[in-house]
Amino acid sequence: MVPSAPFPDQARTLGALLRAPYRKLAERLYAGLAAGGFPEIRPAHSAVFRHIAPEGSRLTDLAEQAELTKQSMAYLVGYLEEHGYVSLHPDPNDGRAKQVRLTRRGQAFIAALLKASAAVEDGLAAALGATKLKQLRDLLEQADAALADDQLG
Amino acid sequence: MVPSAPFPDQARTLGALLRAPYRKLAERLYAGLAAGGFPEIRPAHSAVFRHIAPEGSRLTDLAEQAELTKQSMAYLVGYLEEHGYVSLHPDPNDGRAKQVRLTRRGQAFIAALLKASAAVEDGLAAALGATKLKQLRDLLEQADAALADDQLG
DNA sequence: CGATGATAGACAGAGTATCTGACTACCATG
DNA sequence: CATGGTAGTCAGATACTCTGTCTATCATCG
Numbered sequence: 483m484v485p486s487a488p489f490p491d492q493a494r495t496l497g498a499l500l501r502a503p504y505r506k507l508a509e510r511l512y513a514g515l516a517a518g519g520f521p522e523i524r525p526a527h528s529a530v531f532r533h534i535a536p537e538g539s540r541l542t543d544l545a546e547q548a549e550l551t552k553q554s555m556a557y558l559v560g561y562l563e564e565h566g567y568v569s570l571h572p573d574p575n576d577g578r579a580k581q582v583r584l585t586r587r588g589q590a591f592i593a594a595l596l597k598a599s600a601a602v603e604d605g606l607a608a609a610l611g612a613t614k615l616k617q618l619r620d621l622l623e624q625a626d627a628a629l630a631d632d633q634l635g
Numbered sequence: 636m637v638p639s640a641p642f643p644d645q646a647r648t649l650g651a652l653l654r655a656p657y658r659k660l661a662e663r664l665y666a667g668l669a670a671g672g673f674p675e676i677r678p679a680h681s682a683v684f685r686h687i688a689p690e691g692s693r694l695t696d697l698a699e700q701a702e703l704t705k706q707s708m709a710y711l712v713g714y715l716e717e718h719g720y721v722s723l724h725p726d727p728n729d730g731r732a733k734q735v736r737l738t739r740r741g742q743a744f745i746a747a748l749l750k751a752s753a754a755v756e757d758g759l760a761a762a763l764g765a766t767k768l769k770q771l772r773d774l775l776e777q778a779d780a781a782l783a784d785d786q787l788g
Numbered sequence: 789c790g791a792t793g794a795t796a797g798a799c800a801g802a803g804t805a806t807c808t809g810a811c812t813a814c815c816a817t818g
Numbered sequence: 819c820a821t822g823g824t825a826g827t828c829a830g831a832t833a834c835t836c837t838g839t840c841t842a843t844c845a846t847c848g
Contacts, residue, residue: 495748495749495752495756496660496752496755496756496759496771496772497657497660497661497664497681497752498681498685499772499775499776499779500653500656500657500660500775501657502775502779503653503775503778503779503782504650504653504654504657506779506782506783507649507650507653507782508650510782511650524833524834526833526834526835528650528651532651540796540797541796541797542795542796542797550834550835550836551835551836551837552796552797552798553797553798553799553835553836553837554834554835554836556797556798557833557834557835558834561833573796576795576796576843576844577796577842577843577844578795578796578797578841578842578843578844579795579796579797579843580796580797595648596648599648599649599650602649602782603648603649605781606649606778606781606782609777609781609784610774610777610778610781614774614777615778617770617774618649618771618774618775618778619649619652621763621767621770621771621774622652622653622655622656622771623652624762624763624767625656625759625763625768625771626652626655626656626659628758628759628762628763629656629659629660629663629755629759630659631762677804677805679804679805679806693825693826694825694826695824695825695826703805703806703807704806704807704808705825705826705827706806706807706808706826706827706828707805707806707807709826709827710804710805710806711805726825729814729815729824729825730813730814730815730825731813731814731815731824731825731826732814732824732825732826733825733826
């Protein structure tokens with residue numbers, strides 16, 4: 483028996499409502515990707531894949547877009563390089579900089595990720611209906627935009 | 636200039652759509668709580684506060700509800716005890732077990748958290764409209780329930 | 789063109805949040 | 819009361835993030 487919690491359902495915070503499905507989704511997704519041939523990729527690495535440009539990105543740019551420090555991004559990129567998902571090249575226009583580029587394997591991972599994500603969404607569309615799923619997406623975008631606004635309480 | 640990313644807006648995964656507002660919300664919330672007198676509480680500690688029963692909970696129960704190992708939960712609870720948010724008591728019915736109870740400070744923190752969360756939601760209601768916020772909450776719950784279902788693709 | 793300040797990235801070290809494995813003390817059942 | 823299960827601890831590892839510091843390179847200005 484689970485005793486009453488101090489956060490009754492009516493009072494579930496929006497944070498809790500956002501976190502719960504996110505966790506489940508991420509777990510499902512990365513378990514599927516691991517089973518599908520990409521076992522070394524973990525959720526944190528999406529910070530790289532989400533922002534890397536097709537023509538290659540500089541470490542500092544990746545860090546800034548992901549809102550991480552350069553050191554943290556270097557840690558993630560180093561791991562991905564070791565495992566063959568990205569390659570590093572000197573930037574011809576800046577002797578200090580390195581370009582991070584996706585390898586074929588990195589591109590294959592992104593394709594698999596998008597496919598796996600679409601599969602989960604299809605399952606969700608089957609459960610909720612496509613209309614509701616679209617609504618959810620739209621509302622999440624609107625909420626995110628509102629939360630990015632510093633005016634907010 | 637930000638170069639084109641391989642995840643165009645149309646293709647933003649649901650995971651990305653869930654994570655972005657969650658991160659912003661959590662940052663806003665915990666920054667506010669830190670400023671409001673609870674600087675030592677971090678998001679991970681919500682695993683304790685979310686599940687602890689008013690009459691006290693056993694460590695193992697907390698761990699199970701939060702889907703963490705006993706060791707991880709012990710780590711979080713130990714920190715909260717050090718900082719005066721919970722107290723530990725022997726379980727009168729089981730010599731092996733300990734009850735974790737909220738102190739007044741712990742109760743005050745939960746009250747502040749709920750208040751701060753409500754404030755953010757009010758801001759969001761002002762930005763989106765109360766109807767949309769309610770819809771978002773409902774859809775998140777439905778999506779979470781669907782994701783908990785193992786049948787899902 | 790050379791000095792000065794800013795930027796890209798690397799190196800060292802730390803802290804948080806999780807895990808696994810092995811252990812002790814206690815409970816429950818036969 | 820022996821045997822097996824459960825509650826919690828101890829030890830150690832890993833992942834991911836940070837701060838501080840440093841070198842090499844770039845950009846600008848006199």
